[in-house]
Amino acid sequence: MQVSDDRGSWGSRAGFILAAAGSAVGLGNIWGFPMQVGKGGGAVFVLIYLACVFLICFPILIAELALGRSSRRSPIEAFATTRPGTPWWVVGALGVMAGVGILSFYVVIAGWTLAYIWFAATGAVVGSPEQIGGFFGAFVADGAKNVVLSFVVLAVTAGILLAGVREGIERASKLMMPALFLLLIGLAARALTLPGAAEGLAYYMHPDWSGLTNPAVFNAALGQAFFSLSLGMGAMITYGSYLSRTANATTSAAWVAGLDTAVALLAGLVIFPAGFSIAGFDPSSSGPGLIFAVLPRLFGTMPGGELFGAAFFILLSIAALTSTLSLLEVPTSALVDRGWPRKRAVVTLTLAVGALSVPSVLSQGAVASLSTLPGFEVSFLDLMATVWNNWALPIGGLLISIFVGWVWGADRAIEELTAEGQTFPAAPLWAFLIRYVCPLAILFIIVMTARGMFAG
Secondary structure, three states, X not given: OOOOOOOOOOOOHHHHHHHHHHHHOOHHHHHHHHHHHHXXXXXXXXXXXXXXXXXXXXXXXXXXXXXXXXXXXXXXXXXXXXXXOOOOHHHHHHHHHHHHHHHHHHHHHHHHHHHHHHHHHOOOOOOOHHHHHHXXXXXXXXXXXXXXXHHHHHHHHHHHHHOHHHHHHHHHHHHHHHHHHHXXXXXXXXXXXXXXXXXXXXXXXXXXXXXXXXXXXXHXXXXXXXXXXXXXXXXXXXXXXXXXXXXXXXXXXXHHHHHHHHHHHHHHHHHHHHHOOOOOOOOOOOOHHHHXXXXXXXXXXXXXXXXXXXXXXXXXXXXXXXXXXXHHHHHXXXXXXXXXXXXXXXXXXXXXXXXXXXXXXXXXXOOOOEEOOOOOEEOHHHHHHHHHHHXXXXXXXXXXXXXXXXXXXXXXXXXXXXXXXXXXXXXXXXXXXXXXXXXXXXHHHHHHHHHHHHHO
């Protein structure tokens, strides 16, 4: 199949690193990681998380980049051209569907962050915990307003993608990623000056060694690391397909993993010192309740709280947008590889994802919920998150590690990674990890997820 002129390529290695890091950095880094730290015993969780990133997830990141660069294709075509005539293309199709499915609810949450920039800046979110929680509940139940916000996020994402890989994704990432780091560093510096910051920092840095004997902590750390790096959904295969063979893919992957981890660690320096400034703060609280109900209590009481709060939600919005770019680019690249012009692919997918996002928006209302198992009631947004985040991504990651390690072959992947005279000193270790450690670790995630679901 002839490569479409609309595929594009990265203009520089730095541009690729910032774009790929932007794909990995998302809302989960800002609130997901700190709260997993809170549940998992502080610094012990951080140490386990770092081990998971660099011993399990980093090898899969390298594998996805190698497969994408070797095939020069989107996820479906990458598997189809590497092993033609086999059903392995289904793994790529799963990644494309995951990109669409995740984006359909992710834009809803991203829309909330946009609105809260204004709410925080104007001091609209004030009062008792019950009043602030009620404000958030009423806001998310406003279907019409949130549909508009979701489409605004999609429209901005689509506008960037229409400009192409180099002029769109790469240029936007070069602006947004430095801005994200500057905001995060500034917020961390301010949080460390708040009353109670020392207590929060001590909690963040103090290890609870009992976590080493708790399998749930290892499961949470591995899951957080896996999802944080955008693995299993074809994003890194897609971004790798735009990467020049003269660029060292392994060192680029190290930069991506390092930047993503740095954002997560810095987020902890914002959340814990800031959170401990609030009376009754629960360090194990998580999710939208933390971001949209707990932290606004702090913004409403601290000096300069409106500015701090607005900056925080601008940070969240940037993190969300860098992820929506890759989520929409995955199915876009699949259609472009099928001969679609980029403009037609982006517009069609934007409309389709917009339509899919509506049930997630409406499910936040009091009457729009659906029952799944007896005794359980979840919103459509929660259901979509469970299906794609908890199941599709780890299954995709498991199959990718098996494919690269055994079907395509680790030796052939290493040949790709060392093309054009590039070095890969740890190649034997990587081959061992991708063949044995990564599949077993991801299988562990899947089993523990299933066990937790049915035990609950």
